[in-house]
Amino acid sequence: MTAQYFAPVASPQQPRAAFADRHIGPAAGDLHRMLAAIGYSGAEALLDAAVPAAIRTGRPLDLPPALSEPAALERLAEIAARNTVLTSMIGLGYHGTTTPGVILRNVLENPGWYTAYTPYQPEISQGRLEALLNFQTVVSDLTGLPVSGASMLDEGTAAAEAMTLAHRAGRRREPGTFLVDADVLPQTIEVIRTRAEPLGVEIAVADLSGGLPDGDVFGVLLQYPGASGVVRDLAPVIEAAHGRGAQAVVAADLLALTLLRPPGESGADIVVGSAQRFGVPYGFGGPHAGFLAVREGLQRQLPGRLVGVSVDADGAPAYRLALQTREQHIRREKATSNICTAQVLLAVMASMYAVYHGPEGLAAIARRAHERAASLAEGLRDAGVEVVHGAFFDTVLARVPGRAAQVLAAARERNVNLRPVDADHLAVACDETTTEQHVAAVLEAFGAPAEVRPATEAFPAELRRESPYLSHPVFHRYRSETAMLRYLRRLQDKDIALDRSMIPLGSCTMKLNATTEMEPVTWPQFAQIHPFAPLDQAAGYVELISELEDRLAEITGYAKVSVQPNAGSQGELAGLLAIRGYHASRGDGHRTVCLIPSSAHGTNAASAVMAGMRVVVVTCDDGGNVDLDDLRAKIDKHGAELAAIMVTYPSTHGVFEESITEVCDLVHAAGGQVYVDGANLNALVGLARPGEFGSDVSHLNLHKTFCIPHGGGGPGVGPVGVREHLVPFLPTHPLRPEVGDAATGVGPISAAPWGSAGILPISWAYIAMMGPDGLRAATEGAVISANYLAAKLAPHYPILFTGRDGLVAHECIADLRKITKETGITAEDVAKRLIDYGFHAPTLSFPVAGTLMIEPTESEDLAELDRFVAAMVEIRREIERVAAGEWDAADNPLKNAPHTAAALLADEWKHAYTREEAAYPLPSLREDKYWPPVRRIDQAYGDRNLVCSCPPPEAFED
Known part of the structure; x- marks a missing residue:
């Protein structure tokens, strides 16, 4: 195929704003106003007060200067051009496919879908x-x-x-x-x-x-x-x-x-x-x-x-x-x-894709792929080539004694990749994109006549599917592109994503996913490369991955980074397996205890168990910090068995713990390793490096700090970074000897050698366009924004955990437990009421039940931060009306939130509050109102009456 893409030409004469100024929401003057509200004259003064001196890095980021957006795209176009897109008939679980344009444009390239958060x-x-x-x-x-x-x-x-x-x-x-x-x-x-x-x-x-x-x-x-x-x-x-x-x-x-x-x-x-x-x-x-x-x-x-x-x-x-x-x-x-x-x-x-094609369309695609494979097999047999299996679907295994390399090379000359099995066998996989011309080229490569003839079905009749599938109307209703387009839009309009408002989720870092970062993902030179294509056809990917890994290592202070883990949870597992491998290599296989603070993200404990470790919980003090006395006691008890400690830094409670270096020293002195969960790295980049202040290994969330969008709950990338002594124990891959050290590595963590490589251009572009100064400025912005919200909300909601001088790191926790005890209004009620104000709720009841964990990120401008503050302050006034008895404790706008348009337009309205108070609690909502599609959902009912496939249309008739 001929790969086409459009790369902008940078004009050095045309002045452009630095990308960092586009990425960071508050302008310079706004940042000064925010700092004044917190009580500081400048960013450095705030950082000096908030970030412990013991963890501060002694050197700036050694990264290339920031590129403009056009220059970054031009550089990525150069990298992409080093990839060669051939027709890959390799198979092994990866096949050519055609993304319908209406899905490509309106889902994959649409921020209404890719910037949404987990539901x-x-x-x-x-x-x-x-x-x-x-x-x-x-x-x-x-x-x-x-x-x-x-x-x-x-x-x-x-x-x-x-x-x-x-x-x-x-x-x-x-x-x-x-x-x-x-x-x-x-x-x-x-x-x-x-x-x-x-x-x-x-x-x-x-x-x-x-x-x-x-x-x-x-x-x-x-x-x-x-x-x-x-x-x-x-x-x-x-x-x-x-x-x-x-x-x-x-x-x-x-x-x-x-x-x-x-x-x-x-x-x-x-x-x-x-x-x-x-x-x-x-x-x-x-x-x-x-x-x-x-x-x-x-x-x-x-x-x-x-x-x-x-x-x-x-x-x-x-x-x-x-x-x-x-x-x-x-x-x-x-x-x-x-x-x-x-x-x-x-x-x-x-x-x-299934909705677009329907069952008949999917079957037609499958039949076409099968017919191509059957025709190929028939042509090979006619030419005297042995086809190993008589029954197959889309992949033909051919035996060519001593000729596999020759046929492979001949196919590549015809711009087709086949799969070498051994010196005597080749596999050829057909798919949706396979044409008669491709089959003819493969036949020629085998030395057979390039004649493609119809062939009979190549699997037993008794294995033919007889049962129906995809009978639900949704798979039959949207055949025209117009109908499909409107269906996608209708679903998108039901949701709140970053294209509609800020998503202030603590621990999740819902920041800008810039269009320039996203654009290269769909270029054919990135999108159409098979993971097991010859590596010389992926030279651009190799370059991009190497640069990204090196830059992440520089940012974190580690010796080496592997991008193979395709989620944060998998990065955790990879890091813990590296620790396990290290101990085993030293004859310390008995070290299996993993210390985990009680505040930790739940996946930490689950990952430790999957890595063969025994979890021992370390308590936290009233300030949310690791309790050093309890840590010493646990080390005294388990020191000989200690494998590691897993800590999140800044902590899950949203503070820079002063004792982190002491924690690291205590664990190292007992022979253990330190795992720092990188979920909150957005508060450290440019200020501190985990690999410098005592950590041995971290996973990073590229879908948080480094701008890969959350996509409604995925995709994610969770690279793992390690210090020098753990490098031999990074992930490997059976089909790519270039990945890791096959002799000592822990094996593959994901099915693909470099994990979710197709979205790595996003993080590469973010780092390239921000440059060292922009990355540090983003961290400053995140810390300033979090402390600004904490300062503005503190008069109305207690802020649960703070560090030195009452400051937080990148997020703050609003504590509603006392409010709930006095009024009956819960954190969940506030979360649902925020929907009426057009906001996604903060993280609910984590890490502490009855609280809201709020993370604004650096990407939200001051106007949006103030809009959120206004909503939270008005909700506090509503709570006071409940406390005063003006509204019934069980029948008020918070308990009944969210309010749908249908509920507000009902003939009968029996509530003490007005329809206007329900729908438009702030005047600004009259200009831009999000209408939730449903009212509050009964969670328990759904678990008792489990339905996990499309319900019939009549379920929605009323």
């Missing part, structure tokens, strides 16, 4: 929740299993989650053995090995084409179709597995399931896979939406996110996250998975 406040997330419910319905229908989650991180990690789910379902105490078919994708096998080893689970790999070998196993994993392309009847192996009390897991291809008997009909208990080929580009490996579906009886053990249907205060159907949502914060070290997010944006794209 923890479901009333203002109904659009993306409906899209996710569509995704769950697609997966459930195609796999033949009744319940699917709202997406996983990728296929490899989904299979690893299925392994642990199978173990739980078997109710076995001992780790046991998990049996994997040799024809499973190689990267999946190795991800499973990485995850199994710390848990003591044995992975046995065997050829299961002839049945199960002897031995006791708790689960069996099959690939359908196999990595070699073969299509086999799964039922006999699944039946044999069930006969031994084992769970049957199938890694399946969604597109193939439009033609092949679904695994659920063959008895599979769990089905995993990737929805990548449903309209999501390669992106050199990601991000893509994995999936995991389960049989009846396993839904309450499902890892990750599950969207369900409940009802709102009026009894109308409404969507929300169901069951184990955010289980890590509740169960902590008892959590069964460390995943606290999903791949929402990519799942939305995949679901809309």
